Structures are given as structure tokens and as C-alpha cells.
Amino acid sequence: MLDSKIPQGPIESKWTKYKSTVPLVNPANKRSLEIIVVGTGLAGASAAATLAELGYKVKAFCFQDSPRRAHSIAAQGGINAAKNYQNDGDSVYRLFYDTIKGGDYRAREANVHRLAEVSGNIIDQSVASGVPFAREYGGLLSNRSFGGTQVQRTFYAAGQTGQQLLLGAYSGLQRQVGLGNVRLFSRHEMLDVVNIDGKCRGIIARDLVSGKLERHFGHAVLLCTGGYGNVFFLSTNAMGSNVTAAWKAHKKGAFFGNPCYTQIHPTCIPVSGDHQSKLTLMSESLRNDGRIWVPKRKEDAAAIREGKLNPNDLKEEDRDYYLERRYPAFGNLVPRDVASRAAKERCDAGFGVNKTGEAVYLDFAFNMKYKYGKQVATLKHISNPTEEQLTAFGHEVIKEKYGNLFDMYKQITGVDPYKNPMMIYPAVHYTMGGLWVDYNLMTTVPGLYALGEANFSDHGANRLGASALMQGLADGYFVIPYTIGAYLANEISVKPISTDHEAFVKAENEVSDRLNKLLAIKGTKPVDYFHKRLGKIMWDKCGMARNVEGLTWAISEIQKIREEFWKDVRVPGDANEFNPELEKAGRVADFIELGELMCKDALERNESCGGHFREDHQTEEGEALRDDENFKHVAAWQFNEVGNWSLHKEDLVYENIKIAQRSYK
Amino acid sequence: MSGNMNINLKVWRQKNGKSQGKLVDYKVEGVSPDMSFLEMFDVLNDRLVSEGKDEPIAFDHDCREGICGMCSMYINGRPHGPNQGVTTCQLHMRSFKDGDTIVVEPWRAAAFPVIKDLAVDRSAFDRIIASGGFISVNTGNAQDANSLPIPKDNADEAFAAAACIGCGACVAACKNSSAMLFVSAKVSQLALLPQGDPERNTRVLNMVAQMDTEGFGACTNTGACSAECPKEISLTNIARLNREYFAAQLGSDRS
Amino acid sequence: MNWITKMFSSSLGQKLIMALTGLFLCSFLIIHMVGNLQLFKHDAGLAFNKYAVFMTTNPLIKTTSYLLYAAILFHAFKGIALVFQNKKARPVKYQAFDGKANSHWSSRNMGILGTIILVFIAVHMSNFWWQYKFGTVPYTRYTENIQTGEIQSDYMPDNFTMNSKMEEQSEGLMKVTIVKDLFRSVELGFKEIWLVALYIIAMAALSFHLYHGFKSAFQTMGLNHKKYNGAINFIGIGVFAILIPIGFAAMPLYFFIK
Incomplete structure (x- = not known):
């Protein structure tokens, strides 16, 4: 049974109380605890910097040539925060309420409330680190309303808010790199997690320049690897955005939550x-x-x-x-x-x-x-x-x-x-689904965490505008630094495990075999051919509108693509060199497996909610029709083998918000 | 194929950082004017993979909307090609004519060694930022965001400098491979904000020292950097960097 | 390393040296120009020759001139060193380079322009300054009628010499001046077409050098401000890139045509 580890007590004091009672790691012990952070977007950069400031030894990985290029940089609109600077009646509760409602009542109350609570701190932290938000003539911060909310709570920096926030977090990260508290591995791609005795203990990463596989130990591993919108081939995501890190974790035991929730942005x-x-x-x-x-x-x-x-x-x-x-x-x-x-x-x-x-x-x-x-x-x-x-x-x-x-x-x-x-x-813009995490942001694998868009937790079935940046930074700056203590306090006696441990050797061999297998196929079609075919099926059948027939067809079609891919893909070059086609091939192979799960989840969820619209579940006027009685839960999928999953459910309990039908008439 | 333009490409091919490179001719047919420059490379690469004779061309790219700063092609003698204020990924084939010959090279600088073909290593920029391009504020230290009013003009100017995407076009355009525009943008951004004041002296001294260590050339004020900058970062930032540097050297306890 | 050497060995500090020495040389250009305008005076060179004596004997000016020579050498050799240093920053050249698309030609060729000017200065100094100081410049006697201002000049014999560069005597209304006649060297020298050509080429180089150099120096010192850029550009282009080179080029042309 899934335990979301939500603290007891009234929602307003859950987080405060949690922070005061969560076990602490003393500074001397922090220096001997190693944390791996994969991905350097808003969540990853802020987490890596903050954990290093606290004294942990951090290794940060990104596949781009610099941590500053993570796709958080492309966010345009802004970041929400319940500051109520405009005196228009905003409050933590309103932001909490709007987020739950916007998510069509499919998000976890406790997480969302915590998000709203720390939203103000994010603005303070960002301004202090030099983020040049838009200002009024009096020198104070400017706000605008965004995404149909009734209050002005969105902070922005022209149309480049994501860029400015990321560069703020990146500069904090680079400061720690300069101080020697973070070791940075750019142009490195995580290709597997390593679990030892049921706990996550490290990763296998490929140096994309030399092609060499590397083993890295960590007492805990944080996946801050973003969303999986590129499963549709065409999306607003960056070309390199991928599901591989999350998918490898999923295959090693982390449940995948609500994979079918996809946000389609209307103005592309x-x-x-x-x-x-x-x-x-x-x-x-x-x-x-x-x-x-x-x-x-x-x-x-x-x-x-x-x-x-x-x-x-x-x-x-x-x-x-x-x-x-x-x-x-x-x-x-x-x-x-x-x-x-x-x-x-x-x-x-x-x-x-x-x-x-x-x-x-x-x-x-x-x-x-x-x-x-x-x-x-x-x-x-x-x-x-x-x-x-x-x-x-x-x-x-x-x-x-x-x-x-x-x-x-x-x-x-x-x-x-x-x-x-x-x-x-x-066009596909954001994926609300992701690795299932508990209140601590830990996945179902102890010691393995997921932050930002990579997890499923805060946006329910639909994300409000200007909330993605808020969630990424909340997770990295203000949530994980506390919640990771709950786990690491019990790990202080664990000495760093040698990367010669059999689990590391085995994981590396598996990764290496897979790369060699991709290269050995020497088929006739380039990787993009399969990616485009997958994308079209996903867009047509698992996009803005879905139905039983289409999804069923899509699942069998995707299975065919998978078989064909592993028979006929052509990946040039070899594994021991800079080889972008090989990188792409690995990612597309994972997208194919994910695509099947998304369709399966969409098929399983016999209702319409937020970004998941089932044509067989709509009102007479063509509006989404939820089924709260049967589907007020998170669908968390456990991987058994390729094409075979078990479904677990986390019931969503609404104690502070009255569920209602959304109406915009 | 979706279009009717034929383009002759001369592309720099280099197996890796240690080997010699050379320009290789490719003909790309059926190019649509609506394609982006990188999409034309996608088409060519798909063909190269299918033909199996030549390895596809390695090039850096990611967001393809002009903000991540990863794409970096030196096109017909200019970084990011002929258009003003855009990155390579925002350049479209309608900016060229049917039958054009286009020379594509990687950024050239001692501090940006070639990794393969058109991809170069720009980690020198990260090291410059790590040497001082930040405000030392630990998470949780911050005061209320509105407790520090900042004149709108300063905030706007700081934002204009902060718009730098770190692509390195300034270095590529400069005949001296100087990184002054990049460094000055970050120094300016933080010098214009009161939050950046406590560390202004150490910041500029350390960043300039790191810039010199990386092997970038000196600035001769040709203005090529700013003219080619996809975010149109102004040369006034370089003047400000000079001021900040000499003020720190001459007027502070630091050196 | 102490802070001064640290500052001046940084890339910014080296540029500051170029800027400061460059502006110092610019200030000299104005003085040199104003003084040399006396070449155009219809006095058979008397005023010019007197000026030459003044410039080479006044102790303050002498000291300044040694500073000037040092600045020329420093500016030139630091500049050349910087060119080579900057070349090292790009070991592999571009196959296609379109500099004109983003920068002015002069700004990209300061090294070449500077070298032309340096060659010119060497020729110029050896022709006049060296000759004047160490060579044999003949003397001329000027007889000036104080009332009418009428001047009569007589060449002294080639083998005539005296201890000082100039001696003045008054005889009633007549003022007699015997002075080293640099003016005559100028007059003679500028009958050589190759020398005139060199001067004109060098002044063209100077024009382009200062077109970029003057405002560049202010940028290097950190002065780039919308309130002052207009003035800097006006002086940089109007005075240093146009008036001064034209003025200097006019001198050899004037004597060549005369």
C-alpha cells in the first residue's frame, strides 16, 4: 500500500510542525554524506546549491554543456507567489485553493498547501540572489494576473522569467562549484540508478564527450530531470528533454504517477x-x-x-x-x-x-x-x-x-x-504526471527522490500558468533540504560504498549491453523515424481527446513500433565517442515504453479531468466530466517487465476544499 | 521533401578534439523556406544516417527557441548567421536563396576547444561564473523581497544585461576571441543591483582573473560582440566592467 | 605580485596602458599640429625655426618629449605584443570571416595601422629630429625690419657653425637672427615624391587609427555614456580623424606643389 507520509494535524500547521520535528543531521555528519543531483533546472540547481550550502557533498549532473541550459530557462510568463503585495486579497489559502481547483481536484492537498506556504520565500530568495524581476517606478516589485486568476500574484521578468530564475539558481550552484562543495558533471547523462539492499545508492552516467560509462555513489539520489512531453515528438520542450532518468528509476522500482496527465498549451x-x-x-x-x-x-x-x-x-x-x-x-x-x-x-x-x-x-x-x-x-x-x-x-x-x-x-x-x-x-507543453513521491518527495525506492516536473505531486490533472517555476524552486530551495534529513539522519553510519560493488558492476554492464545492442542493430531507419511515428500516435490518440478504441489501438501500435525499433533502427558511430544519435536512440527507446504506459493509464482512467479528456466522459455541452466516486485517486504504476505494469492507488482526501465541477460558462 | 530550395553546404567536420578537421561539401535538396537552419541539418543528418556512408554532423542545440544558448554555428563568417538578434535555431531558410553556398564552422577560440564537428566546449564560461558571478546568499537568508526598493531604470538595465544566454557568439565574433561582453553582462547585472554591492570588488577582480586564465583575448572595442549578440547586449556593459575593475583595483583593499 | 603589476598585467590593465598612452600621444598631436602650422607662414621659415629651437631647448618641453618618446615606444610595442597575444586566443582561423558585417575596418586593423604609423615616425624622426639634433643642418640669417615686418633671409655657408642653435642681435630697426634652418630641410625634403607619398599614406593610417582609437580609449577607461558619447565622437572623428591628419598631410603637399 502506498504511504504518502502526510503529517498529522491541521493543514495550516502540517509543514511548520514537520520542519520542527524532522530529524536533523549534524554538520559534521553532513560532510560525509554524499548526494547525487541529476538535472540542473530550477529544481536541480536550487537543490544542489542549497544542499551544498548545508554541508552535504554534492555531485550535480546535466546532459547539456552547461547547467544553465536546462529547459526551465524557456519558461516565459512568470512565477506565482502568495505575497499579496497588491493588497487584492491573496493569501496562502487562496493560492492553495486555486491550485487544487485548477488541477481539477486530482492533487494532494498537503503538498499543494506546502507549496503555497513557501511560495513567498522563493521570491525573497530569488531577489536576494539577483534576479531582476519587473518593478514599478517606486522601486517595488510588479505583479500581473495570469491564467485567469482573480488576483495579481504573478512575478515576472519580461517574457524571460524562467531564464532569470534559472540563472539565479545556476549562479548559486556555480558558487558552490567554485567553493568545491559541488562537483559538476556537464555533458553527462544518467543511464541507470543503482540500488543496493533495497536503497538507492548511486547512478551510472555516460560522459557524452568520451562515451565512457562512470559509476557514482551517493547516499541519496535526486532526480530533477523534468517532464516527458517529448514522447509526442513535437512539443514545446527542448530537443534534449527526455524521460530516460525517470524511466530508468521506474524500471528499478519507482512507481510512475498519473502518466496520462498532459498539458496542451493552446497558443503555439x-x-x-x-x-x-x-x-x-x-x-x-x-x-x-x-x-x-x-x-x-x-x-x-x-x-x-x-x-x-x-x-x-x-x-x-x-x-x-x-x-x-x-x-x-x-x-x-x-x-x-x-x-x-x-x-x-x-x-x-x-x-x-x-x-x-x-x-x-x-x-x-x-x-x-x-x-x-x-x-x-x-x-x-x-x-x-x-x-x-x-x-x-x-x-x-x-x-x-x-x-x-x-x-x-x-x-x-x-x-x-x-x-x-x-x-x-x-501543442504539448507540460506533463503533470511523473514519478510518484510521498510528502518527503521520495519515490517508492528509499533514498531516491524526484523533484520538480519529474514528480507528479502538485498540479493534479492540470497545471495553472506560472506554477511550474514555483514548484521547481519550492522543491529545490525549501522542501528537499528539510525532508531529506528524515532519510539521511538514519544513514550517517553508512560509509561510502565502493563503486566496485557488484551492484554497480552489474548496472554498468546492463547499460553497456543496451548501448551496444542499439549500435549492433544496424537497421535501415534513423531514430527520428520511430520517434515521429510514436509522436503521431500519441498526439492523435492520447492527446487532447482520448477514447477507448483509440487508446486500445495505440497500445498495440506502440508495441509494434517497439519491436520494429529494436530490429530496424540505425545508430551510426560507436559508444566510445561523442555520439548524439546514440543518445537520442536510448531516449526514444524509453519514450516508446512510456508511451504505452501513458495510453494504458489514459484507458484505465474512465473519466475526464484536467488535461485528460475522455470523449466518452463529457457533459452534453462537451465539457469534461469527472468521476470523483471512482477516480479520486492517484494512479501509481509499478513496472514488472516491458509492457507489463501493476496499478496501485493513492486515495486523495480533501479535508479543506469542497470539490465542485469546474465551470467557465 | 517539403520545399524546392537547393543549398550547398560546406561544413566543418572534425572527428574529435585531437584530430584535424576540414570543410566538407554537402548538397541539401528540397529545402523549405519555412525550415529553420537546424531543421535543414536534421534533414541532412537523417539522409547521412540512411545512406550510412558518412556519420551525421554533430552540433549543439536544445531549446530551439532562442533562449537556452546551446546552438552555436558560425555561418558564412558570422555567429548565428546573417540576421540580427537571433540565434542559429531562430534562423530560417527564407533568409537564404536557392542555390546559395553556406559555410558552417564551429565557434573558434582557444578557450572553446572543438569536441566534434560543430560542437565546442564552453565550460570556460561556467568557470568564470563560478569564480564570482553570483551573490553569496544561502537559501533561507533572504529578507522580504520588497524591503529593498530598486529604481526601475536600474532594474531594467540589470535585466537587459541579465538577458545574456551564454551562447558565446561574442567570443566567436570577436577577432581576439575576447569574452568581455559575456563577463561584463554578469558584472553589470550584479553591479546595478544593491544586492550585488557587498561583493562588487571581489566579484569583478575574480571574474576578470578567471577570464584571463581561460585564454580569452583582450578587448579592442571593435563592437563585433554586441553587433552579433542574439540578445543585443550593449557595449556600455563593457565600459561598466572596465570601471568596476579599475575602481576595485585602485579604490579598494582588494587586488 | 603586488596590485599594480597585477592590474597592469591583466587584459584590462594592458588595454588601459594603451588607452592612456594613446590619449597622451593625441594631446601631443595637437601641440605638434599647432606648432607646425608656422610652416605656412610667409616668413621664410623664421617663426618655425624659432619654434624648433624652443622645442629642443626648453627643459620642461625636453623632459616631456622624452616622456613622449617613451610613450610612443610603449604604445607601439605593447600594441604589437597585444596583437600577437590576441592571435593566440584563436589558434585555428575561420575559413570564412565576415568582419565588415559587425565591425568597422579600422577597429580590426589597429595593429597594421599602428605599424604604418610607427614606420612613418621612424622615417620622420630620422629625417628631421635626428638631423636636427645630431646631423648637419645649415644655418640661415634672417634680417627682420621691426617696423615694416619685412624679412630678408640669407643662407649661411654650409660649413658655418656656432655653439648655439640660435643667436639674436638687434641693430636699430633691424633684428638679426642666425638660426639652424630646419625649415629649409623641410622644404627640400618634401620635394621628394616618395617621402610625400609616405606622409600622405601615414596620415591616412593615422586618421583610421584615431577614428577608432580615440573613442576606444574612453571605452577602455569606462567612459561610455549617452550624455558624453556625442562629444567624444565629435572630437574623435572631427578633430583627430579628419582635421589633424588633413592638416599634417597638407604640409608635405604644400611644399611639394610650391
Whole structure:
């Protein structure tokens, strides 16, 4: 049975009490305890730096050439914190409540409350370490509202909040590297965990430059390795983002929680052709001023697709502002999952507007003219502005607010979004699922932890905007430094285990065999061929909308891909050199196995919730229909062998929040 | 194939850090103008793998949206290619013409040794940051974030400097392989913020010392770094670094 | 290592040396220019020759001039050393290098421009300064009518010599000055086309060198500020890259054509 180790007591005091009673490790003992941190994003960098500050001996690993390049860097929007600087009624409880509700009542109360409690400290810590957040003229921090919340609690640094926070955490990490408290292993990829007597005791890593396998001992291992959105091939994740570390841990005993919960972001730049390698997000903030539409008539949509009709020439009454039509209260600002599904629904029905038929318009013309243009005209005391004047005035305002995003759009598509409506389409953005962890962030393998996007714990079935950065830093700066003590306090007598131990030798041999096997296949198809095929199946059948038939088909199809992959993949070069194709092959092999589990989980969960939408579980109006009676639990999967898992359930108990149906009408 | 452009590539191939390298010609057909420059390399690499004659070309890349700083190609004599304010991954083939010949080389600097083909080792940058590019504040030490008002102009200027992605284009563009723009961006960011003040002298002295140890050249103010910087980091940062350095040497107890 | 050597051996410190010596040399250029403008005076070279005597005998100026020579040598050899040091920072060259896309030609060629100027200075000094100090420069007698300002000049015999560079005597309204006639060396020298060509090339090099060097020196000293950049650019380009090189180039041309 899964024990989530949630402390007793009222929710407001659980964490405070826990911190005061958790066993401590004395400073002298910390120096002889070694901790391995895999991944150097927000969670990994902040954890490695903080643990080193406390006196532990830390080794940090990342596959990139520098820890600063982890994909946390690409987060645009901001980071939430219950600071209530704006005096608009925010509080820890509200942030807690919004997060649970946004997650469609599928997250663990105690973890989320703790997250909300430490959110304020994150801002303090980041500012102290030099993160240049946006400020008001008085010199104090600026906030904006984000993701449809009713309070302004999002801190930001232009559209580069993730970058600035990561560089803050990275500088703290590098400081510890300089002091000799952290040993940094960049261009190293973790390829297995090593368990000895039921506890995690180290990892096998490959030096990506020389290709050599290395054994590293640790009293504890922290996986801060991010999400697995790249299982879809096309996503907003970085090319290198992968599930391998988490998947190896899963195969060595760590349960995988809620793998089917995937967040699809509604405003990404559509796919332009077969060559597409990744998708680019356009900040959600664009939905504040852009109106989303498709043509009302299929003939018009077809004419637009063929380039015979200019969308600017389509009359107002021939346009379908479908979000405003379906959700009059929230309109274009409905949550991400709702907006994404609505776009898919229109495109599936044949109203899509780009060559591939998978795009909708995000149109700024109306607000440019009649919202901002009129405002400026009023300021300039022009009582009867011409249409041209309005457009010109509004243009300036839009440019100031979104200039860099508009430039980026033009750079990628070659189309000027000031003159033509933007085209957008949903894309995979974040995975709420991940390794199952208890309140201490420990997986089902003692001594093996998972932090940040790599774990499943805080976002339930759907993540709110600006909460990913918050969770990564909360886990690394403020949670793990305490909770790891609960484990390590009992490990102080354990002397470092020699990496000549048979478990290390065995694990290294397994890794080496697998690499050699990949190289020995010498088939006919490059790795990407399989990855693209997998991605298409996942997107079509386990993406924005899922059904029993599709998922069942997908599982058998993925199994076929797996077999074919291990027979026909072609990996050039050899293992003892810098070999990006070999790295990719290993990762895709893991994605194939994960893809099957995701479909299995999606099939098992006979309800719709958050990022998991089952077509057979919807209201008459096409909204997600939860089944709280049967599925108010975390699905934690135990790996038996490839293609074979056992399901464990952690019941979710809501003592502080009343469960309700989400409504955005 | 999804497009109709034909591109002639001359790509630097080098087996590893110890071997000699040379430019090798490749012809890529059916290139779409909507492809990114790196996607064209994906297409070429897929072909090379399928043909099995030549190993695919190794190159660094990750986020492919211009923020991680990993991509690093020196294209027709310029880091990140012909366009201003973009990284290689944001460069699209519509910036080239059908039939163009494009020379692609790795960043060149003694401090950035080639690992393979177009991938270089930029860990020198990490060591420079480790020598002083931080504020020494342990987790939990921090005071309330709003207890320290910072003039908006300073905060904005610090942010503009902090936008550096550490890609190394400045070093690649500079005829002296100088890392001054990179170092100055970090020194500036922290010098402009009150949080950075207590360590300002040691920071600049240590970072400059590490920069020199790594083997980067001296700055001759050509401005190439800033002109090629995908984040358009300003040369005023280098002036500020100079000020900070001489002030620390001449006006503080440190050296 | 004490802090001074540490500072000046750092890459920033070495650049500071270049900046400070460079600006010092710039200040000399102005003085040299102003003094040499006397070449254009219609007095058969009297004022110029007097100025030459003053510059080579006044103790303060003499001291400064030795400082100047040291600065020239230091600036030149430090500059050359830096060029080689900077080359070492890129052991493998690019096959395709498009410098003009991101920087001004002069900024990338300060070493070459500086070398041309150094060669020029060597020729220039050996032609005039060396000759004047250690060689045989003939004397000329000027007879100046104080009332009318009329000047009559007479070459002294080639073998004429005296203990000082200049002697002045007044006879009523006539003031007689016998002085080493550097002006005549200038006049003669600039009839040589190769020398005139060298001077013009060198002044072009000086123009480009200062076009970049002047403002670069301020950047190195940390002065890059929107309030002052306008003035620095104006002086750097207007005075040092245009007026001074044109002024200096005009001298050999003037004598060549005259």
C-alpha cells in the first residue's frame, strides 16, 4: 500500500510542525554524506546549491554543456507567489485553493498547501540572489494576473522569467562549484540508478564527450530531470528533454504517477511541414488582447487553406468567435485545457485555417483598433479618428505590449502579425504526471527522490500558468533540504560504498549491453523515424481527446513500433565517442515504453479531468466530466517487465476544499 | 521533401578534439523556406544516417527557441548567421536563396576547444561564473523581497544585461576571441543591483582573473560582440566592467 | 605580485596602458599640429625655426618629449605584443570571416595601422629630429625690419657653425637672427615624391587609427555614456580623424606643389 507520509494535524500547521520535528543531521555528519543531483533546472540547481550550502557533498549532473541550459530557462510568463503585495486579497489559502481547483481536484492537498506556504520565500530568495524581476517606478516589485486568476500574484521578468530564475539558481550552484562543495558533471547523462539492499545508492552516467560509462555513489539520489512531453515528438520542450532518468528509476522500482496527465498549451505556432522539429509557444498573455476565431462556413475555411481568400477580407458576420460563443463569461480567457480542446474541435470539424488544416486565428485587429486605438485617440483629444488613425495608434500600443512576441512570430512564420491575424494551434507543453513521491518527495525506492516536473505531486490533472517555476524552486530551495534529513539522519553510519560493488558492476554492464545492442542493430531507419511515428500516435490518440478504441489501438501500435525499433533502427558511430544519435536512440527507446504506459493509464482512467479528456466522459455541452466516486485517486504504476505494469492507488482526501465541477460558462 | 530550395553546404567536420578537421561539401535538396537552419541539418543528418556512408554532423542545440544558448554555428563568417538578434535555431531558410553556398564552422577560440564537428566546449564560461558571478546568499537568508526598493531604470538595465544566454557568439565574433561582453553582462547585472554591492570588488577582480586564465583575448572595442549578440547586449556593459575593475583595483583593499 | 603589476598585467590593465598612452600621444598631436602650422607662414621659415629651437631647448618641453618618446615606444610595442597575444586566443582561423558585417575596418586593423604609423615616425624622426639634433643642418640669417615686418633671409655657408642653435642681435630697426634652418630641410625634403607619398599614406593610417582609437580609449577607461558619447565622437572623428591628419598631410603637399 502506498504511504504518502502526510503529517498529522491541521493543514495550516502540517509543514511548520514537520520542519520542527524532522530529524536533523549534524554538520559534521553532513560532510560525509554524499548526494547525487541529476538535472540542473530550477529544481536541480536550487537543490544542489542549497544542499551544498548545508554541508552535504554534492555531485550535480546535466546532459547539456552547461547547467544553465536546462529547459526551465524557456519558461516565459512568470512565477506565482502568495505575497499579496497588491493588497487584492491573496493569501496562502487562496493560492492553495486555486491550485487544487485548477488541477481539477486530482492533487494532494498537503503538498499543494506546502507549496503555497513557501511560495513567498522563493521570491525573497530569488531577489536576494539577483534576479531582476519587473518593478514599478517606486522601486517595488510588479505583479500581473495570469491564467485567469482573480488576483495579481504573478512575478515576472519580461517574457524571460524562467531564464532569470534559472540563472539565479545556476549562479548559486556555480558558487558552490567554485567553493568545491559541488562537483559538476556537464555533458553527462544518467543511464541507470543503482540500488543496493533495497536503497538507492548511486547512478551510472555516460560522459557524452568520451562515451565512457562512470559509476557514482551517493547516499541519496535526486532526480530533477523534468517532464516527458517529448514522447509526442513535437512539443514545446527542448530537443534534449527526455524521460530516460525517470524511466530508468521506474524500471528499478519507482512507481510512475498519473502518466496520462498532459498539458496542451493552446497558443503555439502551428506546424509548418514534415521537417518540423519542435513547437514554439506564444505566451498565454496574448489571449488578453487577441480574439480567437475560424470561418463560419467550411467553404471559406477551404478557400483560406488554398490561399484563395485573405482572412482580413472575411466579413465579421462570417467569422465564428467560438470561445466567446461557447463560454460567454470567460470568452478567450478560458483555462488552457478548455481552449485547446475547443480549437481541436473546430479543426476536426473542418474549419482549420492553415495548409495542414490545424490552426485557428488569434486576431488582434479588433482590439488594436477599437480598444487601444480609441484609447490613444481619446488621450490625444481626437474626437473623430479615421480607421487608419485608429489602426496606427493601436499598432503602437500592441507593439509595446507584445513587440518581442510579434517579432518572434514573424521570424518563425515569415508572416507579419500586425497585418494578418496570427495562426495558433495547441501543442504539448507540460506533463503533470511523473514519478510518484510521498510528502518527503521520495519515490517508492528509499533514498531516491524526484523533484520538480519529474514528480507528479502538485498540479493534479492540470497545471495553472506560472506554477511550474514555483514548484521547481519550492522543491529545490525549501522542501528537499528539510525532508531529506528524515532519510539521511538514519544513514550517517553508512560509509561510502565502493563503486566496485557488484551492484554497480552489474548496472554498468546492463547499460553497456543496451548501448551496444542499439549500435549492433544496424537497421535501415534513423531514430527520428520511430520517434515521429510514436509522436503521431500519441498526439492523435492520447492527446487532447482520448477514447477507448483509440487508446486500445495505440497500445498495440506502440508495441509494434517497439519491436520494429529494436530490429530496424540505425545508430551510426560507436559508444566510445561523442555520439548524439546514440543518445537520442536510448531516449526514444524509453519514450516508446512510456508511451504505452501513458495510453494504458489514459484507458484505465474512465473519466475526464484536467488535461485528460475522455470523449466518452463529457457533459452534453462537451465539457469534461469527472468521476470523483471512482477516480479520486492517484494512479501509481509499478513496472514488472516491458509492457507489463501493476496499478496501485493513492486515495486523495480533501479535508479543506469542497470539490465542485469546474465551470467557465 | 517539403520545399524546392537547393543549398550547398560546406561544413566543418572534425572527428574529435585531437584530430584535424576540414570543410566538407554537402548538397541539401528540397529545402523549405519555412525550415529553420537546424531543421535543414536534421534533414541532412537523417539522409547521412540512411545512406550510412558518412556519420551525421554533430552540433549543439536544445531549446530551439532562442533562449537556452546551446546552438552555436558560425555561418558564412558570422555567429548565428546573417540576421540580427537571433540565434542559429531562430534562423530560417527564407533568409537564404536557392542555390546559395553556406559555410558552417564551429565557434573558434582557444578557450572553446572543438569536441566534434560543430560542437565546442564552453565550460570556460561556467568557470568564470563560478569564480564570482553570483551573490553569496544561502537559501533561507533572504529578507522580504520588497524591503529593498530598486529604481526601475536600474532594474531594467540589470535585466537587459541579465538577458545574456551564454551562447558565446561574442567570443566567436570577436577577432581576439575576447569574452568581455559575456563577463561584463554578469558584472553589470550584479553591479546595478544593491544586492550585488557587498561583493562588487571581489566579484569583478575574480571574474576578470578567471577570464584571463581561460585564454580569452583582450578587448579592442571593435563592437563585433554586441553587433552579433542574439540578445543585443550593449557595449556600455563593457565600459561598466572596465570601471568596476579599475575602481576595485585602485579604490579598494582588494587586488 | 603586488596590485599594480597585477592590474597592469591583466587584459584590462594592458588595454588601459594603451588607452592612456594613446590619449597622451593625441594631446601631443595637437601641440605638434599647432606648432607646425608656422610652416605656412610667409616668413621664410623664421617663426618655425624659432619654434624648433624652443622645442629642443626648453627643459620642461625636453623632459616631456622624452616622456613622449617613451610613450610612443610603449604604445607601439605593447600594441604589437597585444596583437600577437590576441592571435593566440584563436589558434585555428575561420575559413570564412565576415568582419565588415559587425565591425568597422579600422577597429580590426589597429595593429597594421599602428605599424604604418610607427614606420612613418621612424622615417620622420630620422629625417628631421635626428638631423636636427645630431646631423648637419645649415644655418640661415634672417634680417627682420621691426617696423615694416619685412624679412630678408640669407643662407649661411654650409660649413658655418656656432655653439648655439640660435643667436639674436638687434641693430636699430633691424633684428638679426642666425638660426639652424630646419625649415629649409623641410622644404627640400618634401620635394621628394616618395617621402610625400609616405606622409600622405601615414596620415591616412593615422586618421583610421584615431577614428577608432580615440573613442576606444574612453571605452577602455569606462567612459561610455549617452550624455558624453556625442562629444567624444565629435572630437574623435572631427578633430583627430579628419582635421589633424588633413592638416599634417597638407604640409608635405604644400611644399611639394610650391
